[in-house]
Amino acid sequence: MGFLPREGAFPALRIRAKALEPRGPFARTQAEYLLPDELAVRRLTGLLEATGTAVAAHFYMDPQLQGVLAASPWPHSSVTDSLAMADRAMEMLDQGARRVVVLGVDFMSENVRAVFDAQGLAHVPVHRVATEPIGCSLAEAAASPAYDAWLQQAAAVPNALHVIYINTGLDVKARAEVQIPTLTCTSSNALQSILQAVAQVPEVAIRFGPDTYMGRNLQVYLRRLAAMSPAQVAQVHPDVTPAMVAAALERFEAFPDGNCIVHDVFGAEVARVIRADYQQALVAAHLEVPGEMFDLALEAQAEGRGVVGSTSDILHFILARVDAAVAGDAEPAEPISVILGTEAGMITSIVRAVQARLLQHRAAGGADLCVEIIFPVAEDAVATTDDRELVVVPGVAASEGCSAMGGCATCPYMKMNSLDTLIALLERIRDGATAADLAAYEPTRWAGTLAGRPLAAWGTQPILAMRHFQRTGCLSDELVARVRGPQAQQQE
Numbered sequence: 001m002g003f004l005p006r007e008g009a010f011p012a013l014r015i016r017a018k019a020l021e022p023r024g025p026f027a028r029t030q031a032e033y034l035l036p037d038e039l040a041v042r043r044l045t046g047l048l049e050a051t052g053t054a055v056a057a058h059f060y061m062d063p064q065l066q067g068v069l070a071a072s073p074w075p076h077s078s079v080t081d082s083l084a085m086a087d088r089a090m091e092m093l094d095q096g097a098r099r100v101v102v103l104g105v106d107f108m109s110e111n112v113r114a115v116f117d118a119q120g121l122a123h124v125p126v127h128r129v130a131t132e133p134i135g136c137s138l139a140e141a142a143a144s145p146a147y148d149a150w151l152q153q154a155a156a157v158p159n160a161l162h163v164i165y166i167n168t169g170l171d172v173k174a175r176a177e178v179q180i181p182t183l184t185c186t187s188s189n190a191l192q193s194i195l196q197a198v199a200q201v202p203e204v205a206i207r208f209g210p211d212t213y214m215g216r217n218l219q220v221y222l223r224r225l226a227a228m229s230p231a232q233v234a235q236v237h238p239d240v241t242p243a244m245v246a247a248a249l250e251r252f253e254a255f256p257d258g259n260c261i262v263h264d265v266f267g268a269e270v271a272r273v274i275r276a277d278y279q280q281a282l283v284a285a286h287l288e289v290p291g292e293m294f295d296l297a298l299e300a301q302a303e304g305r306g307v308v309g310s311t312s313d314i315l316h317f318i319l320a321r322v323d324a325a326v327a328g329d330a331e332p333a334e335p336i337s338v339i340l341g342t343e344a345g346m347i348t349s350i351v352r353a354v355q356a357r358l359l360q361h362r363a364a365g366g367a368d369l370c371v372e373i374i375f376p377v378a379e380d381a382v383a384t385t386d387d388r389e390l391v392v393v394p395g396v397a398a399s400e401g402c403s404a405m406g407g408c409a410t411c412p413y414m415k416m417n418s419l420d421t422l423i424a425l426l427e428r429i430r431d432g433a434t435a436a437d438l439a440a441y442e443p444t445r446w447a448g449t450l451a452g453r454p455l456a457a458w459g460t461q462p463i464l465a466m467r468h469f470q471r472t473g474c475l476s477d478e479l480v481a482r483v484r485g486p487q488a489q490q491q492e
């Protein structure tokens with residue numbers, strides 16, 4: 001692995017079939033993690049085998065840990081987005097794993113726990129990988145008294161539907177569902193969920209939270225739809241017209257005070273530099289990014305050179321571009337350059353998937369194609385360490401790393417799941433630690449009742465409502481009836 005001098009304002013990682021070429025210290029650190037220490041790989045693999053542990057990790061996981069996991073031959077390991085983590089964990093159990101560690105933040109491990117319990121798997125151990133709480137600025141915003149107060153007001157609005165982002169705790173979803181009909185969404189289905197609600201209940205009043213940027217971005221989307229022709233809108237949703245979108249916009253409200261601290265760093269200055277210096281690059285951004293970056297990515301998407309969506313959408317977009325280049329098999333003078341507008345931990349999944357395709361192409365005699373991932377992060381988005389081996393790490397010195405002070409696009413909460421903490425936990429399990437010994441690693445089990453019903457049942461209802469929508473393309477009759485309210489039911 002070479003270390004090239006920086007060219008543009010931002011660090012970048014060039015991916016070839018058999019080589020990684022980082023530009024700038026931030027990218028070099030990311031690349032180093034992709035070539036993990038063999039001893040660490042063997043040690044982790046041995047522990048996972050000995051304890052029969054499946055690993056359900058989020059895309060944003062610490063790159064060092066992802067690198068070691070990806071190099072391990074242990075079959076029960078998956079890296080995915082928050083929605084799919086519980087499903088993958090279930091699959092790995094079916095394939096023979098005996099317990100699951102969740103590498104993510106606390107609401108993710110709580111979700112896996114709740115799904116297992118609901119499926120009659122309460123006896124299967126689920127572990128989080130830290131003894132202290134693993135928070136999330138978005139989840140905390142939704143758990144605040146301000147959010148509760150906002151929901152109380154929303155519940156008094158006729159035909160209100162609360163659309164809640166998946167990155168929130170089960171208890172928050174439960175408290176919301178008790179007050180107001182609630183539908184969970186992800187960044188990849190948020191817009192379609194809202195349009196479907198408009199199609200089935202034209203008078204619906206959407207309340208979106210807790211992500212303020214995502215809420216604002218959805219409003220921008222809706223405004224654009226409202227200005228399109230009926231035929232154009234029908235292509236996005238066949239049962240919705242521009243007039244229906246315009247009317248729904250009047251009643252749309254987003255929670256004003258909830259941000260992901262990682263996506264907060266992709267602000268106006270970053271967008272300005274991209275516009276000035278990276279006009280030829282493709283742009284892949286998460287739906288949570290702030291307004292200026294979102295506008296830029298949306299423009300790129302409209303011009304066919306970008307995507308705005310979930311982590312999975314970003315990965316698919318990049319791979320589609322690679323597939324197109326492979327199919328054309330030209331030797332492009334320039335690499336396929338992509339601005340990565342999301343958490344830098346995604347680079348591990350991107351590199352693995354892109355290199356697999358490039359390798360296959362080379363093996364078939366194709367050209368040595370190059371994909372360049374550009375991290376739109378601050379120049380000083382690395383901190384020096386005292387470690388002679390690891391001189392720099394992603395993160396800003398003496399801060400939480402991805403704060404607004406000079407963002408490095410890495411989530412400090414996710415990074416609490418380190419290789420060392422995972423190994424220490426697995427060693428304790430291997431050495432016979434009892435359930436009581438491991439109590440601090442247990443996700444919260446949401447016991448207790450709300451309005452006479454188990455809290456976990458309330459909390460999973462908005463998730464089941466989303467799964468119904470994903471399965472059928474429609475909101476359930478029950479949810480629609482609740483949104484319409486008792487008066488409409490009496491009239492019917």
Ligand code: SF4
Nearest residue numbers: 136137260261262411
């Ligand atoms: S990146 Fe970190 S802070 Fe942002 S939503 Fe995910 S867990 Fe929360």
